[in-house]
Amino acid sequence: MTRPxxxxxxxxxxxxxxTQRMALAWGADEAARRRLPVRLVHAEGGPTRGYRGQEIPPxxxxxxxxxxxxxxxxxxxxxxxxxxxxxxxxxxxxLAEGEPVWVLREQSRDATAxxxxxxxxxxxxxxxxxxxxxxxxxxxxxxxxxxxxxPEHITQEPAHYVxxxxxxxxxxxxxxxxxxxxxxxxxxVRALLVWEPGPLRIFDEYEPQQECRxxxxxxxxGRHARYPEVDLRHEVVLGHxxxxxxxxxxxxxxxxxxxxxxxxxxxxLLGSVSQGVLHHAGCPVIAVPARG
Numbered sequence: 473m474t475r476p477x478x479x480x481x482x483x484x485x486x487x488x489x490x491t492q493r494m495a496l497a498w499g500a501d502e503a504a505r506r507r508l509p510v511r512l513v514h515a516e517g518g519p520t521r522g523y524r525g526q527e528i529p530p531x532x533x534x535x536x537x538x539x540x541x542x543x544x545x546x547x548x549x550x551x552x553x554x555x556x557x558x559x560x561x562x563x564x565x566x567l568a569e570g571e572p573v574w575v576l577r578e579q580s581r582d583a584t585a586x587x588x589x590x591x592x593x594x595x596x597x598x599x600x601x602x603x604x605x606x607x608x609x610x611x612x613x614x615x616x617x618x619x620x621x622x623p624e625h626i627t628q629e630p631a632h633y634v635x636x637x638x639x640x641x642x643x644x645x646x647x648x649x650x651x652x653x654x655x656x657x658x659x660x661v662r663a664l665l666v667w668e669p670g671p672l673r674i675f676d677e678y679e680p681q682q683e684c685r686x687x688x689x690x691x692x693x694g695r696h697a698r699y700p701e702v703d704l705r706h707e708v709v710l711g712h713x714x715x716x717x718x719x720x721x722x723x724x725x726x727x728x729x730x731x732x733x734x735x736x737x738x739x740x741l742l743g744s745v746s747q748g749v750l751h752h753a754g755c756p757v758i759a760v761p762a763r764g
Contacts, residue, residue, distance in 0.1 A: 480584040480615075481511040481564075485576055485605070486550045487589065488514075488542065493553060495589035495620040498756060500554045500561060502585065502618075505656050509562035512550045513579055514543045515572035543567045573608045580613040585758075587618045590750070606750055610731055610759045616649055617731075617759045625755045628723035630703075631659040635728040636717050636745060637706075638665065639687045642730025646760040650728040651695045653758070654702045659725055663692050663706040666713040684708040714748035721749075726756040 484499035496512075503510040516539040547565040554563050568575045580586050588606050606619050635650035637643045647663060654661045665688040688706050696704050709716050721727035729746045746759045 479508050480582055481509040482506070482585050482587060483511045483513055483576070483579045483583040484550075484587045485572065485589075486512050486514045486546055488546050490546075490549050492589050492622050494622050494624055495587050495618075496550055496553055497557065498618065498620045499585075499587035500557050502587070504558045504561055506584065508584055509564065510554060511579070511583070512547055512554070512563065512565045513568060513575060514546050514550075514566070515568045515570055515575040516540075516543055540567065572605045576605065576609045577612050577614075580609070580615045580617070583615045585616045585618055586613060587620060590619045590621050607747060610746065610750075613731070613759070613761055615761070618726075618756055619750055619759070620756045621754060626723065627725055627755070631657060632662050632724050633657075633659055633726050633728055634662045634664060634717060634721040634724045636666065636713065636730070637663050637688055637691050638730075639691065640730065641762045642760070644691060645762050646728045646730045646758075647691055647695055649758060649760045651699045651702055653726060653728070655699045657725060658701075660703040660705065661692075662720065662724075663688060663704065664717060664720060665706075665708050666716045667708055667710055668712055713745045714752060717745065718749055718752040718754075721753055721755050724755050726758050727753050728758045728760060731759045731761045 482499045482503040484496055486496065500510055502508075544567060547567060551563055551565055554561060566579075576586055576588070586609065588609070590604070590606060606617070610617050610619075633650045633654050635643075635646050637647060650661050650663070653659070665684050667684050685708055688708060692704060692706050696702070709720075717727060717729070727749055729749060731746050746757075749757055750759075
């Protein structure tokens with residue numbers, strides 16, 4: 473556990489599949505850029521999972537011994553991967569008993585970010601299956617959650633981050649993270665406010681669009697002054713927020729969204745948008761809770 477005053481680590485959730493390494497690479501690179509330690513976390517799950525019908529489960533002691541042995545092997549392999557990639561990086565490993573969602577939520581209390589991998593599961597698998605923990609962790613994380621897709625994402629120049637803005641406290645926190653990440657990477661920020669008119673489309677769209685532009689300019693103004701080295705582009709786009717943001721981030725370094733909240737425009741309901749982009753975005757998604 474991180475003590476008061478200690479640097480907050482980058483926490484990486486490590487699964488048993490050694491071929492899935494994009495999240496681990498992202499977390500190690502981020503820790504090296506920020507000069508922070510990285511914490512590798514493998515959660516063992518419940519002691520009776522996977523036994524049904526006439527199968528006879530092993531004893532509690534036998535199950536725990538098997539889980540501990542497998543978990544230690546997973547963490548040793550992950551540690552070796554990180555050490556090869558960043559030999560000077562400070563690394564600690566945690567083999568935790570309990571469900572992965574609960575373990576990672578607790579780790580988020582003292583972390584700079586929590587990083588997970590994703591293989592773009594179907595919506596039913598993502599919501600109801602045991603293979604993914606991203607959505608329930610995102611709902612209650614205390615720090616930014618980064619979901620990194622497999623396989624590796626292809627970016628294009630100029631390097632940039634896309635951030636969704638709706639005027640709420642949650643999107644303001646997302647803008648802060650987007651600028652911070654861009655400054656670390658020497659990248660640009662593209663801030664988008666997506667306006668989705670209701671079923672009764674407004675004939676005169678000039679005033680609503682002007683209000684959107686005013687709101688967007690207010691949100692990004694202070695951040696651009698704080699990070700003058702980061703080039704900023706911002707625009708109001710008409711369409712469905714999930715589609716607009718995922719399309720815009722097709723070749724971005726990352727897509728940054730708030731985890732929930734709502735500003736003045738009904739199209740940008742960030743709770744549903746952040747869930748939607750997890751299913752469709754091809755780049756890393758950074759979901760940011762409101763401060764505090």
